[in-house]
Amino acid sequence: MKDKLKIGILGTGARGVDCFGQILKNRDDVEIAALCDTNSVRRRAAAEILNITPNLYASVDEMTAIEKLDAVIITTKDSEHYICAKKALLAGWNVLVDKPLATKAADGKELIELAKKVGKTLMIGFNLRHSPVLMRLKELIDQGTLGRIFIAENREFYDGGRTYMSRWNRFFESTGGLWIHKASHDFDIFNWLLGFPKPLRVSSFAAVNVLDKKHLPFELEPGKTPGPGCNTCPYQDKCQDKWILDDNAMKLWGEEAVAEDGYIKNLCMYTSEKDNHDNGLAMVEYENDIKVSLFETFIGSKSDRIYTIVGDKAIAEVSLMNRRITITPRWGGEIVTYEVPYVEGTHGGADPALVETFCKVIRGEITVNSTAEHGLLATALGQAAEMSRRQHRMVEMSEIL
Ligand SMILES: NC(=O)c1ccc[n+]([C@@H]2O[C@H](COP(=O)([O-])OP(=O)(O)OC[C@H]3O[C@@H](n4cnc5c(N)ncnc54)[C@H](O)[C@@H]3O)[C@@H](O)[C@H]2O)c1
Structure with missing residues (x-):
């Protein structure tokens, strides 16, 4: 194996420290060479919490002027992803952008062109793709267990989502809306499970109904x-x-x-100003008559993603939290339940697996599975859902892509 990969982290908040910092720190093949955060207290505290002594930077410009890195992981707020990724690519670094790729599809497109031009990897941090439960579901779908899929739904309950209303996540300007910030994960999972059919149009309704x-x-x-x-x-x-x-x-x-x-992490989620939603419903129509719906709510103490996927041979019902997939055949027969084993690590083991993939990609051992193009598609679907809910109309994907 070649020398340790020199990796930097841009944005030393929750994801930068508690997720990627901890995972990278515990890998023998990686050195966290640099940390960057616009907040000096946070970048110093990150080094202290991780018990490492990397170079510390106040801006991506400072960091790119000095550092020689193999790669950088971007965990700033969403609205900074585009500019940070652009500068990192121009510095000649491979880039893992935590979701979403960008807060506008046009910015995502530009990043994809730039990555091609400079010949560097631009990977999107869709950690759900590494969830053992969803990987098993994908296997079953690819084996033809469900047959031809024509309708699917995901109901997402997220207890932690109420804290969106405490942080930058509550603003459209910082996120492009929660249909991008949060749901780009979920749109991507639909795209991936269904084999990337072309999305045609999107409708959505969303509002703040409780956290105000x-x-x-x-x-x-x-x-x-x-x-x-x-x-x-x-x-x-x-x-x-x-x-x-x-x-x-x-x-x-x-x-x-x-x-x-002035960034108070746990601002009162009720009295804070906000223009993103605390619950909503989005629907996508794809080519080949495939329809999906996504329900998300950040109210209540339940956290799960509950999928129902219907094909002409069987129905799959899935609980991510309970790690259970139930397959009911169309014309009766044995109902089969798969219990997927627990895997250690944040997001059900998905985050360490994502980092493992990224390290292998930059060593040239494998190709990217969650590509920037996939990130773009998910951002575009989220953008369409935001337009739909804000303009009260159905949005054609041709308006965006
Ligand atoms: N994949 C997942 O499951 C998942 C989960 C949570 C968050 N995220 C993503 O991770 C990212 C970070 O979220 P978080 O909850 O850790 O946010 P956070 O607010 O805890 O941390 C963000 C940090 O970035 C810093 N920052 C902002 N702009 C910067 C810039 N231009 N340069 C350097 N530093 C900058 C802030 O000072 C802050 O310390 C977001 O894009 C979010 O969408 C992904």
Whole structure:
């Protein structure tokens, strides 16, 4: 094996530290050579939490001017993915962009052209593609178990999603909307499971129906204002949704970090300003009469993705959380249930597997499975769903791609 891969991380927040930082740090074949974050407290705290001594940078420009890296992983907020990926590619680095590829399809297209021009890998961090449950489902579909698929749905319940309303994730400007930020994963999984049929048109409805000022889950008391963050909120004892950051998290998100850029990680999810949704429904019509629907809600304590996929030979029902796939044949016969074994690691083992793939790709041992083109397609579907919900109309994919 050649020398250790020198990898940098751009954006040392939750994903940069708790996911990729921890995974890379525990690999023998990788050196985390550089960390970059616009917030000086966070980049220093990241090095401390990971117990490493990389070079630290305040901007992608500083980092690209000095570092010689094999690759960089981009875990900034979504709206910075495009510019960070562009500069990293121009520096001659291979790039793994955590989802989404970009917040606009046009930016994604430009990145794909640039990666081709500079001859570097641009991979998209669709970790769900590495989920053992979805990989087993894909195998069953590819073996023809379901036959010709014509309708599918995914109902996503995400408890952690309520914290979107506390962070930059609540704004369209930072994300391109949650149909891109969150659902690009899910659109990609449909595309992949179905064998990448061409999407034709998209409709969606979405809104904030619970996580707003009108629906505070406690009575306000005179002279007591909720927030700003949960750690200092006077209603901590009454709020079932409070998100208290522990001492380790406060190294990244405490007062000193907030003083620098005003980013309060656990802003009150009810009173915060926002223009993204807390629940919604999107539908896509593909070529060959294939239809899918995606339901997502960030209300409630349940977290799961529950799929139903119907083909002309059988129906598959899947719970990602319970790691269970049930196949019911069309004309009766044996109903088969597959229990997929537990795998260690964040997102059901999907994140370490994603990093393993990326390392092999940059060593030239395998080709990319989740390509930037797949990232573009998912971003474009999310963009269409955002247009649909905001403009109250069905959107043709030809308007975007
Ligand atoms: N694949 C998944 O399952 C998954 C899960 C969560 C988040 N994500 C993605 O990971 C990314 C990061 O999300 P997060 O929750 O870790 O966010 P975060 O807010 O915790 O961290 C983002 C960090 O990026 C820094 N930053 C912002 N702009 C920067 C720039 N231009 N240069 C350098 N640093 C910059 C911020 O200061 C912050 O420290 C997002 O794109 C998100 O969509 C993916």
